[in-house]
Amino acid sequence: MGIGRLVIKEILHRRINFFSGLVSIILSIAVLIGVLFTLAMLDQQTARVLAEKEKETVARMEALQDDYRKIMKLLGFNLLIIPQNQKLADYFEEGQVREYMPAYYAERLADARLVTIQHILPSLQERIYWPEKNRTIILIGASGEIAAADARLREPMLAAVPRDHAVIGYELARSLRLKPQDSITLLGHTFTVQNCNEERGSKDDISIWIDLQQAQQLLKRPEQINAILALKCHCHGNDIDQVRRDIAAILPGVRVIEQTSKVLTRAEARDRAKEEAAAALAAEIANKKRLRSELERFSSLLTPLVFLVSAIWLALLFFVNVRDRRSEVGLLRACGASDRKVMSLFLIKGLIMGLLGALLGYLLGAVIAVMRNPDSRLIDVVNIPLLGLALITAIILSLIASWIPAFYAARQDPALILREE
Amino acid sequence: MLQLQKISKIYWKQGHCIIALPPADLTVGEGEFIAVRGASGSGKTTLLLIAGGLLHPDSGHVLVQGKDLYQMERGDRAHWRSRNIGFVFQQYHLMPYLSVLDNVLVPQLAAEIGGLEERAVELIHHFGLASRQFHLPFELSAGEKQRVALARALLLKPRIILADEITGNLDPHNAGIVLRFLHEFVDQGGSVVLATHDAGAAAQAHRTLSLSIEKNMIGTE
Numbered sequence: 162m163g164i165g166r167l168v169i170k171e172i173l174h175r176r177i178n179f180f181s182g183l184v185s186i187i188l189s190i191a192v193l194i195g196v197l198f199t200l201a202m203l204d205q206q207t208a209r210v211l212a213e214k215e216k217e218t219v220a221r222m223e224a225l226q227d228d229y230r231k232i233m234k235l236l237g238f239n240l241l242i243i244p245q246n247q248k249l250a251d252y253f254e255e256g257q258v259r260e261y262m263p264a265y266y267a268e269r270l271a272d273a274r275l276v277t278i279q280h281i282l283p284s285l286q287e288r289i290y291w292p293e294k295n296r297t298i299i300l301i302g303a304s305g306e307i308a309a310a311d312a313r314l315r316e317p318m319l320a321a322v323p324r325d326h327a328v329i330g331y332e333l334a335r336s337l338r339l340k341p342q343d344s345i346t347l348l349g350h351t352f353t354v355q356n357c358n359e360e361r362g363s364k365d366d367i368s369i370w371i372d373l374q375q376a377q378q379l380l381k382r383p384e385q386i387n388a389i390l391a392l393k394c395h396c397h398g399n400d401i402d403q404v405r406r407d408i409a410a411i412l413p414g415v416r417v418i419e420q421t422s423k424v425l426t427r428a429e430a431r432d433r434a435k436e437e438a439a440a441a442l443a444a445e446i447a448n449k450k451r452l453r454s455e456l457e458r459f460s461s462l463l464t465p466l467v468f469l470v471s472a473i474w475l476a477l478l479f480f481v482n483v484r485d486r487r488s489e490v491g492l493l494r495a496c497g498a499s500d501r502k503v504m505s506l507f508l509i510k511g512l513i514m515g516l517l518g519a520l521l522g523y524l525l526g527a528v529i530a531v532m533r534n535p536d537s538r539l540i541d542v543v544n545i546p547l548l549g550l551a552l553i554t555a556i557i558l559s560l561i562a563s564w565i566p567a568f569y570a571a572r573q574d575p576a577l578i579l580r581e582e
Numbered sequence: 583m584l585q586l587q588k589i590s591k592i593y594w595k596q597g598h599c600i601i602a603l604p605p606a607d608l609t610v611g612e613g614e615f616i617a618v619r620g621a622s623g624s625g626k627t628t629l630l631l632i633a634g635g636l637l638h639p640d641s642g643h644v645l646v647q648g649k650d651l652y653q654m655e656r657g658d659r660a661h662w663r664s665r666n667i668g669f670v671f672q673q674y675h676l677m678p679y680l681s682v683l684d685n686v687l688v689p690q691l692a693a694e695i696g697g698l699e700e701r702a703v704e705l706i707h708h709f710g711l712a713s714r715q716f717h718l719p720f721e722l723s724a725g726e727k728q729r730v731a732l733a734r735a736l737l738l739k740p741r742i743i744l745a746d747e748i749t750g751n752l753d754p755h756n757a758g759i760v761l762r763f764l765h766e767f768v769d770q771g772g773s774v775v776l777a778t779h780d781a782g783a784a785a786q787a788h789r790t791l792s793l794s795i796e797k798n799m800i801g802t803e
């Protein structure tokens with residue numbers, strides 16, 4: 162018979178003593194592990210939310226960027242250069258320019274290399290009657306971007322509509338049931354539909370875009386344009402007046418109209434969305450942090466208290482056990498057992514209690530913490546470092562609590578015990 | 583083999599001096615059966631505890647093989663006790679949660695020796711407890727308990743049995759059985775010191791040491 166067997170038989174014999182000790186260890190360890198689990202899960206959550214929000218933000222930014230590009234390509238400009246003699250009142254009323262200027266103005270502007278102007282798009286547009294289809298449209302002749310000398314670094318903003326091709330506005334395409342590759346005849350000339358635009362809710366929906374030179378021929382306006390779109394994408398500031406003055410110096414007899422730039426608005430919206438997302442994220446993280454620190458503060462008080470109470474309770478139970486076993490200790494002494502042997506009776510019991518308490522307490526704490534957290538899985542219960550911590554803490558707790566009673570047991574006077582009836 | 587020289591024990595209680603054991607001499611030789619007699623409170627148990635190295639005397643010496651037992655280290659004394667002394671008590675001191683067999687094996691645990699299971703089973707058979715081997719103490723009669731205690735004391739083949747009132751709880755029949763086992767042990771060369779106030783039991787001893795109670799009523803301070 163080994164000492165382990167004796168200890169186990171004693172445990173089974175005095176079950177209540179053992180189990181009340183075990184329960185107190187289980188509870189302490191469950192509190193410790195539950196708290197640590199919850200803290201770890203909060204951290205995990207924070208990290209996950211951070212990653213998710215970041216992904217979300219990136220996706221949203223990408224979507225916005227995409228919009229931005231589309232708008233830039235099709236509508237985006239913030240300066241419209243039109244002939245000076247165009248009456249503004251008429252322009253704003255009709256939404257179109259009825260005066261003309263030389264086509265070379267665009268090249269001249271490009272050659273001037275105004276750094277704030279990124280893209281220069283000349284166009285000729287006119288409201289016309291489309292005899293073949295019996296309706297009024299806006300015909301827009303657009304060349305591709307005019308390349309300035311240093312434009313090679315810049316992405317072209319607008320692919321020109323190739324000759325004999327046409328881009329059809331939404332309303333026209335819908336009512337005439339046009340789709341890419343269809344042929345249309347316009348003022349006696351045949352065009353292939355290159356593309357049909359999506360709905361924009363503007364006069365664009367009844368517009369047709371064709372090559373600038375072809376438009377000039379069809380409209381009998383050779384070498385003429387009536388507008389230059391100057392897209393100034395990277396200029397946020399208030400130097401618009403400067404730009405306006407620069408342009409006026411280069412191109413005599415033009416009027417520069419500042420458009421409420423959808424591009425800028427979009428860009429601003431994007432920046433604002435980004436800021437908002439960042440602020441929301443920061444708030445969420447701050448909230449999580451606050452929750453965490455509150456829990457941490459609370460548990461940094463609770464956990465030691467639980468452990469202290471548990472240690473006192475355990476020590477008490479061990480003292481009771483030592484008292485109950487005076488006769489055993491006396492007999493072991495009479496048989497020549499060493500102090501070490503007598504102490505080991507109680508310390509081994511404490512060790513078993515600690516081991517069992519650690520495992521069960523770990524399970525209890527981990528399972529409760531995991532179950533209380535809706536987005537963790539049961540597999541998260543397995544956490545080797547925390548299990549190790551539970552084992553070490555429980556064993557230290559039970560050994561400290563059983564050591565003093567064990568020492569007391571070993572120091573008892575056997576003569577006194579053995580004389581007892 | 584074991585020599586008690588003028589050993590005495592005094593307790594002080596609230597200024598009163600209680601002489602638990604007046605100075606006594608006793609030499610225990612090989613194969614001797616010695617009875618220690620005296621009324622209750624005369625110091626029989628005290629003498630046995632001192633002889634067994636469990637209680638420091640206030641005077642005198644306990645010599646084993648020429649060495650003073652109480653000059654030894656605590657651990658050495660425990661070791662000596664485990665190899666030389668078999669204690670048997672009136673109260674049995676059985677571990678309530680261990681079977682008869684395991685109870686008999688307890689000294690092997692205390693002495694940190696292994697491999698005595700066979701001897702334990704032999705002893706159990708010898709003491710007529712074969713059918714009780716796996717029973718718990720509460721299932722045994724007083725006589726059986728005392729036989730288990732005796733078997734336990736004999737496990738490590740001690741040279742001396744120190745028996746304190748071991749027939750005190752037994753009927754004459756069972757007392758007779760237990761005393762027969764003590765005789766058997768003596769016949770095999772062991773020594774027995776039996777504390778008893780039972781005249782019948784004392785009569786079976788080779789020698790008797792009488793402790794008188796009057797002597798320890800002396801003096802107050």
Ligand SMILES: Nc1ncnc2c1ncn2[C@@H]1O[C@H](COP(=O)(O)OP(=O)(O)OP(=O)(O)O)[C@@H](O)[C@H]1O
Binds near residue numbers: 600601603628
């Ligand atoms: N720790 C102690 N403190 C004070 N007095 C004690 C102590 N231990 C023993 N005594 C006293 O010493 C005396 C001898 O006790 P002891 O137990 O040796 O007697 P005993 O002869 O064995 O008696 P019994 O036959 O009743 O067992 C008793 O009067 C007892 O009260």
Ligand SMILES: [Mg+2]
Binds near residue numbers: 628
């Ligand atoms: Mg006594």
